[in-house]
Amino acid sequence: MEREExxxxxxxxxxxxxxxxxxxxxxxxxxxxxxxxxxxxxxELVMGLEERFDISVPEEDLDGVATVGQAVDLVxxxxxxxx
Amino acid sequence: xxxxxxxxxxxxxxxVTGLGVKTPAGTDVDGxxxxxxxxxxxxxxxxxxxxxxxxVRIAGEVRDYDPVEYFGPKEVxxxxxxxxxxxxxxxxxxxxxxxxAADPARCAVIAATGVGGLTTLEENCKIYFERGASRVSPxxxxxxxxxxxxxxxxxxxxxTGPAFCVSTACAAGANAIGExxxxxxxxxxxxxxxxxxxAFTSITVAAFARMGALSASHNDDPEHASRPFDxxxxxxxxxxxxxxxxxESLERARTRGARVYGxxxxxxxxxxxxxxxxxxxxxxxAATCMQLALEDAGLTPGDIGHVNAHGTSTPLxxxxxxxxxxxxxxxxxxxxxxxxxxxxxxxxxxxAAxxVIALLSIRDGVVPPTANLERVGDDIGLDVVAxxxxxxxSRPALSNSFGFGxxxxxxxxxxxx
Numbered sequence: 001m002e003r004e005e006x007x008x009x010x011x012x013x014x015x016x017x018x019x020x021x022x023x024x025x026x027x028x029x030x031x032x033x034x035x036x037x038x039x040x041x042x043x044e045l046v047m048g049l050e051e052r053f054d055i056s057v058p059e060e061d062l063d064g065v066a067t068v069g070q071a072v073d074l075v076x077x078x079x080x081x082x083x
Numbered sequence: 084x085x086x087x088x089x090x091x092x093x094x095x096x097x098x099v100t101g102l103g104v105k106t107p108a109g110t111d112v113d114g115x116x117x118x119x120x121x122x123x124x125x126x127x128x129x130x131x132x133x134x135x136x137x138x139v140r141i142a143g144e145v146r147d148y149d150p151v152e153y154f155g156p157k158e159v160x161x162x163x164x165x166x167x168x169x170x171x172x173x174x175x176x177x178x179x180x181x182x183x184a185a186d187p188a189r190c191a192v193i194a195a196t197g198v199g200g201l202t203t204l205e206e207n208c209k210i211y212f213e214r215g216a217s218r219v220s221p222x223x224x225x226x227x228x229x230x231x232x233x234x235x236x237x238x239x240x241x242x243t244g245p246a247f248c249v250s251t252a253c254a255a256g257a258n259a260i261g262e263x264x265x266x267x268x269x270x271x272x273x274x275x276x277x278x279x280x281x282a283f284t285s286i287t288v289a290a291f292a293r294m295g296a297l298s299a300s301h302n303d304d305p306e307h308a309s310r311p312f313d314x315x316x317x318x319x320x321x322x323x324x325x326x327x328x329x330x331e332s333l334e335r336a337r338t339r340g341a342r343v344y345g346x347x348x349x350x351x352x353x354x355x356x357x358x359x360x361x362x363x364x365x366x367x368x369a370a371t372c373m374q375l376a377l378e379d380a381g382l383t384p385g386d387i388g389h390v391n392a393h394g395t396s397t398p399l400x401x402x403x404x405x406x407x408x409x410x411x412x413x414x415x416x417x418x419x420x421x422x423x424x425x426x427x428x429x430x431x432x433x434x435a436a437x438x439v440i441a442l443l444s445i446r447d448g449v450v451p452p453t454a455n456l457e458r459v460g461d462d463i464g465l466d467v468v469a470x471x472x473x474x475x476x477s478r479p480a481l482s483n484s485f486g487f488g489x490x491x492x493x494x495x496x497x498x499x500x
Contacts, residue, residue, distance in 0.1 A: 017160075018157060019156040019160070040221040040222060040225075044220065047220075
């Protein structure tokens, strides 16, 4: 899967779950500071990504994920591991 | 404190200076009051969910309300319908009260509900059993918990005084107001927002229908289903909705030049200790509760100008409440009305909506009619107002609310001289 495809999917989920402007969902955007997402928002965001990509992201894998780019890394790794 | 601002027991008199409603009869106070005065049933075929598999397919729904206007697009998804309705009514009551200039630490919230976030509960139970633990919403608990509305109001208003939920089924809205009055009287708070809210789901309708509590014969004629005190009443009509009142001491209200709708002068509450759903024989618990409220207000039965009854439209409640009223008023019962003919039964929101109605009735000197009352039941023996609103002047009103669990709550509302 291309990185752009993963980012675009994450953007769609973020727009729905976080009610943010799609343009603000960039690689360097920080969930907490830039997208006003608390820990519960992140859990819901990840649930959306799990559905979208048919992957499973355990709670502990979210440690250290603070930016959109890091979340894209995580999603791509999970999708690759599935293949 | 000046003597004028103290009641017969030397406690601060408590004024109502703000009202807010989100109900099947309207989502602003003026529209709500004119629908109530018109006395037409607002029950309709259910649209919130597909009711086709249910034995009862009618309810009172809150139309023309967009909670996004109150919460914004993100937060609205983080709150249950019960909080959408409750917060909207509370925010309206706050705005209605004008500039409070209050210390936030001295401001309190009491938000009643019968159950809480049932919609969230129902959805997530389905998800959990069908798709497993990993699909349960992280917002399940904060959306479903019965105190969610109290928490959201306190956070949004920035009020750091006590905030809590009263849950006494159909008596809850009245209990919230009564307990709010006590917070002012005992100087625990300067300002209290108090009221109740409820939302229903398909399983709620299924369950009340299984109990035989709902009107089951009007699926094709919903507006005539809720008929309190009528000979042909056959159960209540479930409704969603919320109402909140802004309470403060009369002294505070007068000092800041607030508009005063009236005062809550009496509060009684007790328990039947008899049966989990049926009222005690002869309405004994309800009668005692009304007497407690009158004593609290320093009034006698003869002082009361009208009664806003619990009047659910179930055969059992209306007969027991009538008997209790005849006992308390020694067969000289003043005119009685039940707002549930129009609204249906808003459960935890009902007592608060009816307190709003009683206050507006006193303000305008009229008793609104009981919708759908065509022939008073033989077991009633009361002067129930029907057809047109009746002009009686601004005398004190008594408002009853009784809940499953045997909880009784009565408020006395009085014009502010």
